[in-house]
Amino acid sequence: MMNAQNATSTARPAFPALADVTRLRSEFQRVKTEQKLRDRDAAAAIGVSEGETVAAFVGENVVRLRPEFIEIVESLPALGRVMALTRNAAAVHEKDGPYEKLSHDGTVGLGLGKELDLRIFYHQWAFGYAVETPTENGLRRSLQFFDKSGTAVHKMFLREHSDVAAYDALVARFRADDQTPGEHVAPAHAPKAETPDADIDVAAFQRDWLAMTDTHEFFELLKRYGVSRAQALRLAPEGHAQRVPASAVRTLLDDAAGTDLPIMVFVGNAGMLQIHTGPVKTIRVMGPWVNVLDPDFNLHLREDLVDTAWVVRKPTADGIVSSLELLDAEGMVIAMFFGARKPGQAEREDWRETLVRVQGTQGVVEASE
Structure with a gap:
């Protein structure tokens, strides 16, 4: 059951048709492979958000998480040292360290660790997934969070020294009951016009x-x-x-x-x-x-x-x-x-x-x- 403090409390809309999700998944993989693009760029190339492409693989290498984002983030110290990634359209910030000294006041959170220093605005978070990506060095495990438009707000990746058992336990604890692939996202807000x-x-x-x-x-x-x-x-x-x-x-x-x-x-x-x-x-x-x-x-x-x-x-x-x-x-x-x-x-x-x-x-x- 969701905590009342969480930002997302409304019922989620019906999932996209499976045929549409299957086509999206196929097109995404084709463009990513042929053009050798990163996930975010491949999603943009086919005209969808990154969050939609992640959700398309729910049931394969992706697990949908319940939108209990405060509880999820405040459980991350158990994973030990990880890599935290926050980005916007023009910059990517990747920082190694443990999540520490986590707190929140309503839907605004703080992470005041010596290495991971975070200001968290949970009211902007809408979707969360656990993602296991096959690589030449084995599975790359991550937690990935997106806003209502499917734009990434934060990601956490395990490192070789991270606690995999704690990660697996966290994913099992917050796993959503419905693991239907696909996600409906809202259009991104246009920038507000300036006052003259x-x-x-x-x-x-x-x-x-x-x-x-x-x-x-x-x-x-x-x-x-x-x-x-x-x-x-x-x-x-x-x-x-x-x-x-x-x-x-x-x-x-x-x-x-x-x-x-x-x-x-x-x-x-x-x-x-x-x-x-x-x-x-x-x-x-x-x-x-x-x-x-x-x-x-x-x-x-x-x-x-x-x-x-x-x-x-x-x-x-x-x-x-x-x-x-x-x-x-x-x-x-x-x-x-x-x-x-x-x-x-x-x-x-x-x-x-x-x-x-x-x-x-x-x-x-x-x-x-």
Whole structure:
């Protein structure tokens, strides 16, 4: 029986016709094999969501889970060290470690482990599956979660040192009674149109920006004035948001790797935000992809999908906190980068120096001090 705290409580619609699911499965496998595509790209190539393709294999190598997402996630510490994956259309964040210090308040969850640092928005989760994918090295076991449109919000993959017995027990515990293949998904929401700049009280917005005492107040600031994030950066107080080239992310990562600077890397979507804190070492550019390829942390970021990049400065009780923020063409956040710091600590000077190099001029930063 579902816990009342879970986000999904309405009855699920009837499953797609088996013939339709069979055709989808066949077409997906054909396109994936012929074009050598990853699952997400193969799904897009045939015009369906990734979640629909996963659901098509329920009863074969996929088990549908009951939508008790809070209980499932808060059972994950038993699996030991795993790989957590969170992505959006332009960035993939892969982090090894155990799920630790998990909690929730309603449908908003936290994972405050030393290695897996998560902000979880369960009200966006709709479907969950256990997936066993055959590979040359044996079965690759994972849990995969999707929103109502079939877009992935979070995935968890076992590593060689993970507890397989605990995984099997978790899948058995949360296995749904109905294992009919296929899933109905809803259309993805179109981005909300921006409020015209002329309708924004820019002077008041800038005044409240400068009055912030915590970076978490920024989201409330956007809501209060009805502005998008991209719009907020355009309307920011002078010296607090500077446009930089998309290639700034390469400059930043190369600089951080060369100086052993610990940074924070945020990648998320509507249902999950995943954070890496620590140094980055191995930076590789492969076509449009900018990659961090470290033993316990991988980042894969499509620089060609970065529409705008900004060095952003927000006041806090601990002083100015600065970030590099990357937005896509719809104004959605692709990734954000901060200097590693704890609450109550001032921002690192070496992080500020890195951002000066990213900006390409020291004058802009000095002018806003």
